[in-house]
C-alpha cells in the first residue's frame with residue numbers, strides 16, 4: 001500500500017453519508033470517484049448521541065476492497081474494542097482524547113499492531129489536551145463539528161487549533177497528518193487547507209453530490 005505523507009492531499013469520503021443498504025457498491029463508487037481513504041465513523045450511542053456500525057461492517061469492507069480504511073472511533077471505551085477494529089482490517093484507528101481510556105496506551109497498542117494511530121479532539125476541547133501525545137501519533141484529527149451526525153455546518157473557530165498544531169509539528173520536527181472532519185465542502189475546504197490540514201473528510205458533500213468524481217476533484221484542488 002502507498003505510504004502517505006503529510007504533504008499529500010488526502011480525500012476521505014465518510015461512509016456515514018452513504019446508502020447503508022448497499023455499502024459495498026457505495027464503497028466502490030467512492031473508489032472509482034477518486035477517494036484516497038475511506039473514513040469510517042464508529043458511534044456507540046454513549047460517547048455521541050448516535051449509533052452507526054462496528055467491526056463486522058468494517059471487516060466486510062476490508063474483504064471486498066483494498067482502499068485505506070481510516071477508522072474514527074466515537075466510542076466511550078476505545079481501549080476495550082481496539083483489538084476488534086485492528087482485526088477487522090483498519091489501516092488507521094483514531095481515538096478521542098475525551099474518551100475514557102489511557103490515551104498513550106491506546107495509541108501505543110495501535111502502533112504495536114503495525115497500523116497507524118490518530119488522536120481526535122472535539123471543537124470544545126483545547127489544543128493543550130493533545131499536546132502531550134503529539135510525538136506518538138500518525139494523525140491529529142480536529143473535529144470541525146460536534147461529532148455524532150453528518151450534514152452539520154463547519155465551525156471556523158477550530159482553525160486556530162490547526163495552526164497551533166502545524167506550528168508545534170514544525171518546532172518538534174514531527175510529521176503527523178492533520179485531518180479535518182465535519183462540514184467540509186468546496187466552500188470550507190480551502191479554509192482548512194490554508195490552516196494546514198491535509199486530510200479532508202467529507203460525507204454529505206461527496207456521497208450526496210450529483211457527481212461524486214467532480215466533488216472529490218473539487219476538494220483535491222481546493
Ligand code: DX5
Nearest residue numbers: 147148150151182183203204
Ligand atoms: C461526524 C462524523 C463525520 C461526518 C461528516 O460525527 O465524524 O465524519 O460523517 O459528515 P459531513 O461531511 O456531512 O459533515
Ligand code: ZN
Nearest residue numbers: 041072181201
Ligand atoms: Zn469522522
